[in-house]
Amino acid sequence: QVQLVQSGAEVKKPGASVKVSCKASAYTFTSYGIFWVRQAPGQGLEWMGWINTYNGNTNYAQKLQGRVTMTSDTSTSTAYMDLRSLRSDDTAVYYCARDREAVIDYWGQGTLVTVSS
Amino acid sequence: DIQMTQSPSSLSASVGDRVTITCRASQDISNSLAWHQQKPGIAPKLLLYAASRLESGVPSRFSGSGSGTDYTLTISSLQPEDFATYYCQQYYTFPPTFGQGTKVEIK
Numbered sequence: 434q435v436q437l438v439q440s441g442a443e444v445k446k447p448g449a450s451v452k453v454s455c456k457a458s459a460y461t462f463t464s465y466g467i468f469w470v471r472q473a474p475g476q477g478l479e480w481m482g483w484i485n486t487y488n489g490n491t492n493y494a495q496k497l498q499g500r501v502t503m504t505s506d507t508s509t510s511t512a513y514m515d516l517r518s519l520r521s522d523d524t525a526v527y528y529c530a531r532d533r534e535a536v537i538d539y540w541g542q543g544t545l546v547t548v549s550s
Numbered sequence: 551d552i553q554m555t556q557s558p559s560s561l562s563a564s565v566g567d568r569v570t571i572t573c574r575a576s577q578d579i580s581n582s583l584a585w586h587q588q589k590p591g592i593a594p595k596l597l598l599y600a601a602s603r604l605e606s607g608v609p610s611r612f613s614g615s616g617s618g619t620d621y622t623l624t625i626s627s628l629q630p631e632d633f634a635t636y637y638c639q640q641y642y643t644f645p646p647t648f649g650q651g652t653k654v655e656i657k
Contacts, residue, residue: 468646478586478594478637478648494645528593535641536584538605540593 435459437529437541444547445519453544455512455529462510463487466532469503469514471525472543479525483532484512519548552576552640556649562657569625571652573638578618582642585614585623588651589634597636598623628654 440454455467469481482493484503491503502515512529529541553576563569573583581601586594596605598614601621611626625632633656638649 477650478639480645480647483644492644535582535646536596536599537586537594537639537641537646538596538599540595543593 435531435539437531437539439527439529439541439544442545442547444549446550447520447548449519449548450515450517451519451546452513452515453527453529453546455514455541457510457512457531460531462505463507467503467505467512468530468532468537470528470530470537472528473522473525476525481514481527486512516546519546521548524548551645552579552643552647554638554640554647554649556636556638556652558652559650560653560655562655563628564657565628565630567628567657569628569632569654571623571636571638571654573616573621573623573649575619575621575640575642579640579642581617582640583614583616583621584639584641585612586637586639587632587634588637594637625654 436458438456443451445451463486466485468483471479484491486505500517505512524547526543526545528543530537531539555574557572583601584599585597587597588594597608602614613624635651635653637651
């Protein structure tokens with residue numbers, strides 16, 4: 434069955450960077466895009482961006498422009514989300530999710546990123 | 551960006567109750583609406599897409615309806631495993647946007 438397995442929890446200091454990975458299995462990786470969505474503690478879901486895993490094209494949320502980079506490695510069927518200049522309000526669970534013709538149909542298990550001095 | 555507004559933000563219901571959650575978009579989204587269920591500490595799960603199409607494996611007690619800007623998710627007979635938070639999400643335009651969630655609690 435389709436699985437998206439994410440890297441483990443991270444604790445970072447303000448100003449640092451974090452890179453979260455998302456390894457896909459049981460489907461053709463380059464046939465589906467990957468969304469990244471985050472959820473701050475006790476809050477709702479916030480779309481961060483999207484990557485076309487076939488050609489590497491990306492589309493980022495305006496509020497994260499300049500701080501976020503999404504990439505993918507087709508040889509390992511893995512997507513990555515790199516967030517820089519971390520702030521306390523970046524503390525959240527970060528999810529990758531599969532894009533099925535714009536529908537989010539499978540979610541990774543989530544990666545907690547805590548930003549604290 | 552298209553704004554999605556859910557109501558209510560929370561509700562209390564009993565097992566066996568019929569539950570309806572509403573989602574309103576700030577513009578016509580032409581049925582490009584999905585519903586996701588999230589239980590505490592677990593990733594969301596897709597329930598329905600295209601406003602009314604049930605995702606494979608989802609129980610038939612879940613249904614969706616609506617058009618234009620107004621959509622509903624209905625659980626015909628609430629089961630213990632349905633206590634969760636439900637999010638609507640539009641995918642008519644980029645960026646996809648979510649409602650703020652509706653928490654369904656045990657009465």
